[in-house]
Amino acid sequence: MRGRLSPFNVVSLTLGFAFLYIPILILILYSFNASRLVSVWGGFSTQWYFALLQNQPLLDAAWVTVRVAFVTAILATVLGTMAAISLTRYGRFRGRALFTGMVYAPMVMPEVITGLSLLLLFVSIDLDRGFWTVTLAHVTFTMCFVTVVVQARLVAFDRSLEEAAMDLGATPWRTFVSVTLPVIAPAVLAGFLLAFTLSLDDLVIASFTSGPGATTLPMRIYSSVRLGVTPEINAASTILIALVTIGVIVAALVTKRSVLMRQAG
Amino acid sequence: MPVVDKSSRAIGAVRQSFAPWNDASARPLIRFEGVTKRFSDAVAVDDVSLDVYENEFFCLLGPSGCGKSTLMRMLAGFEEPSGGRILLGGEDLAGVPPYERPVNMMFQSYALFPHMSVEKNVAFGLKQEGLPKDVIAVRVAEMLKLVQMQRFAARKPHQLSGGQRQRVALARALAKRPKVLLLDEPLAALDKKLREETQFELMDIQIELGTTFLMVTHDQEEAMTMADRIAVMDSGRLVQVATPGEIYEQPRNRFVADFVGDVNILEGAVAAREPSGLWRIAAPGALGPLMVDDPDERLDPGQAVAVAVRPEKMTVTRERPEGPNAFEGEVWDIGYLGDWTVYRIRLDDGRILRVTRANTTRFVERPIDLEERVHIGFLPDAAVILSS
């Protein structure tokens, strides 16, 4: 619906955005607070960002988080893309609907359940909890998001592009590498960034599956907040927000550009 | 009326001297042998046997859904026949994957790779062959020149117009110098004027390269313009395979007569064969019996037949024309098309016949007007008898 903004629309838009973003804005604002007291504005300062550099446990946690998110995003992208391809391409095999449902299930599964079941699995196969258990757990719950994004692109994919490539002498593998993959690349990249950001800000599943030496940044922030909110934590959170925002914006831009290109097809 | 000696008459083909299908010693380049394709719920191609010769411009013509694309896709290797064989240069293609067949296809949607420049698109097939870079560059330049797209080499497909994309698709399909070029409705997306221009360009390119073209279309005019021979298909079967002239002037049955061009069908029954060789046919509504010169037909007296006459082979006059083959009726509609005028004339029994007249002069004395009583006539050799 196109038209002038009515007063009602303006009000609801403002309220909605205020509700969504005021808490985050307050957090960002207080990360630049010169005062140590969280509730008192003591002037503008970037001292807490420098203080972060001295906080070794927080830095360690940040490093763990980035590594986990990166490895997670790679594995989830590969597996999720493969799942999307088989679900869209190999016709109607037996149990296709079931598989599709099973791929989507982790998206709506309560995180506590996912975390708990993974914890039980790791304990029962006697896997030491640490970097790899968190990463594996993150792959299981981010993979389905990649599948959804890539599948949406594959459904709109013009199969005659692949036929044309094969017609011109490309083997199925060459066709995949030089035509299919480049054409769906924006969706794959968007899926990668989505998996990366989801892994970056996960707390619940990480708490269940992590072990000594593999504390992630959200876990570290959460545990220190229980001892009281410090401006330093606000600063760390602000950096996290910035990272996630950049990831989401890049994913959106990449998708938009590919839509423009596809329209000409 | 004397019978004309048919041996001296030719039915208008464009390349009169090119007729390998009449040469018993010529070996076909492509041969379909009893090819059938069944999909789960329907038969798309039904027992098709067909020969296509080297250098030929061959058209598959038929209404939507009659199996044209399926037949072509089986030759390209995208569908496996459910029965029968396809031979290319005498070799059975069964089990040969599409990327090993020496045929290339131009897709209806063009299927240009959106992430590659025009140049890269055209080079794609050559790269798969592993040709050296400089050879590829030369060939690509040559192809782009052929379709007059040199200026656009660096553009991406989404920066081109529909007609330009069509040219790139053609260049890409021709770059590997295939033995056979398959074209699936290559001009369907172009507007009428550009389509006509491109038709002649395609014909020139085909003659220049000497490649065998197998084209699918559902546009009868396009098939007539471009093809050496046309195969008319109807629900998966071949109805008639012949030159455009034969298809038009000697349609095998009502479907072909009706699908290719306009036609008036006059029902009747065979009365006798005249000593002159003409068939005398009793047709209700006509002013006297019809006389038809169609010596190849074998008919029995009393047999029900249809006489087919093209609108442009009929005349409209105020006075009854001399000779046989006359109808009388009232002018019902007149359509002025510039080059032609179309008269729809209603006979007294309610049937409507179409007659067209070429507008050879700019002004007409006393033009025939609506609701006038007129006579329709045609010569014995203007009509064809359709017995089936």
Ligand SMILES: Nc1ncnc2c1ncn2[C@@H]1O[C@H](COP(=O)(O)OP(=O)(O)OP(=O)(O)O)[C@@H](O)[C@H]1O
């Ligand atoms: N993959 C398929 N699965 C099932 N049926 C199919 C498939 N491909 C084609 N058909 C059916 O086979 C018949 C012939 O299709 P085909 O595409 O060859 O028609 P066409 O003559 O090319 O028509 P058009 O002029 O509309 O392109 C149609 O009835 C179509 O529905």
Ligand SMILES: [Mg+2]
């Ligand atoms: Mg088709």
